[in-house]
Amino acid sequence: MLPESKVINFMGWRKTCATISIVLLLVSIVSLAVRGIEFGLDFTGGSQVELGFDRPADLPTIRSVLAEEGLENPVAVLFGSDSEVLVRTQDALREGALEELEERLAALGSDVQLEEQRNAPSNQTRFAEILVISGASEDQLRGANLFPQRYFGDTAFGTEGDRVTVSIQNSLDNVYTQSLIGVLEEATGASIELRRSEFVGPQVGDELRDQGGLGLLFALAVVMIYVAIRFQYKFSVGGVVALVHDVIIVLGVFSLLGMDFDLTVLAAVLAVIGYSLNDTIVVFDRVRENFRIIRRGSPKEIINTSLTQTLERTLLTSMTTLLVLVVLYVFGGELIRGFAFALLVGVLVGTYSSIYVSANILVTLKLTKEDLMPPQKEGEEQEDMMP
Known part of the structure; x- marks a missing residue:
């Protein structure tokens, strides 16, 4: 385990960050329910x-x-x-x-x-x-x-x-x-x-909107199945909650600002799912590894250690991505400005959720070392008992 002085106590802020996330989600959901989304030409029809x-x-x-x-x-x-x-x-x-x-x-x-x-x-x-x-x-x-x-x-x-x-x-x-x-x-x-x-035509726009929504739900379902198979169902719940958190907040920002939501923005939302999942998988992989090799320490301490070990990689990846997106937003022109803005918000929220949403869910679901122990093969116990 890392020396205590080098381990950042991320989970010490878990309740505060959970409150922030809940507030952001509630604001986004209320805005989506009251103001709705300003659908662009691709969804409403037009010329x-x-x-x-x-x-x-x-x-x-x-x-x-x-x-x-x-x-x-x-x-x-x-x-x-x-x-x-x-x-x-x-x-x-x-x-x-x-x-x-x-x-x-x-x-x-x-x-x-x-x-x-x-x-x-x-x-x-x-x-x-x-x-x-x-x-x-x-x-x-x-x-x-x-x-x-x-x-x-x-x-x-x-x-x-x-x-x-x-x-x-x-x-x-x-x-x-x-x-x-x-x-x-x-x-x-x-x-x-x-x-x-x-x-x-509006009929074409309705079809695009419905298919886009189904595509979003399908992506989340596939992610949940993938993470459950690769890791464990508690990781699956944490990963999908983080992705839903990211998507709702991105949609809420567009609703609050009254920005047009078109096919390029929908593509950006799907890209946010992929980016956030990639970041979350890296964290999950280190959590699983440390739960198996670190003998001492509570689940919170092991998760703090894992997050500290992956923090530099997470920040470097996010910063380089954000630099490109800022340039794209400023100089890319109005046609892709919504796309770049959605990704900017998504990368920021996705980086945060990889630390304070997905890992927080693991603590809430009481992840233990027993959950991550590799299954014992048949006959292995008898072989260990043989002289």
Whole structure:
């Protein structure tokens, strides 16, 4: 056993640290229950547009324009170069086009309204959608110039009883995108080209969220089985409690700060599970070894010795990882900032839980040397009794 002066009494603080952990968990759980998590575009559905500028993009101006347009949680980040911008919003862009169109129709009279939108028949490959308008004549709609070609493309008018049909070449998503590009060109003075426009439906988002949650639970179950097989069930309980502790606190921090939770953050949470488990396994391995070789000393003293022996390795690993994550958070750009922040929180909490949660559980469950004695082989007792 290490000299007494060199052994840090970690378990002397076990009750204080347990209280801190319980408080952090309660705050996180309450925040998750009351405020919830701000799910990002990957989970809620929304639109994503990639724009190409003919000059370096002015992100502050672009973000100001997006906010003025009333988009929900808009994000504008550089994508690939300083002239490529990725715009993400939780709105369906077609809703913006419909709102603008309905405002223009209302200006013609209170009875003029958009009644229906439907996809164009498959044999009309020239057009994308058909709008059905009531309360106005075809001549009124033509004269009001409600469907400028720059945004709607080619149009064709028709009648269905007392209603007017307008076939448009561009979909309403594309219409609003082109309108937004026009506003951005006017604000920035740049020429903008649409590179790509995508829509993520809420149904897809729900599926991603459910599968992500199942993946998280599956990872915890596999960890519990693995640790139980490699060590002993008390270690398994300690390891999984530490992982649950880490995950809930990371989620709680995102809930308290109102940060977007997307697939990159979910990947970071899963990475935190792996990192924290690796650190915990190193501690468990030393605990098991010392329980078998140290003849004297209480379980708390042996655990203190094991934690002291692994402390330098734990701190060095955590510090080097944190340095990389800080650089990634500061210089990595907005797209991966949530990922880097989740890992920063996770590594800090995971380092703490490897010492003061997993080891604390071992003391609480009264781990003894008998729990870690290798099983005796059949016939071994008779062989020992032979002369």
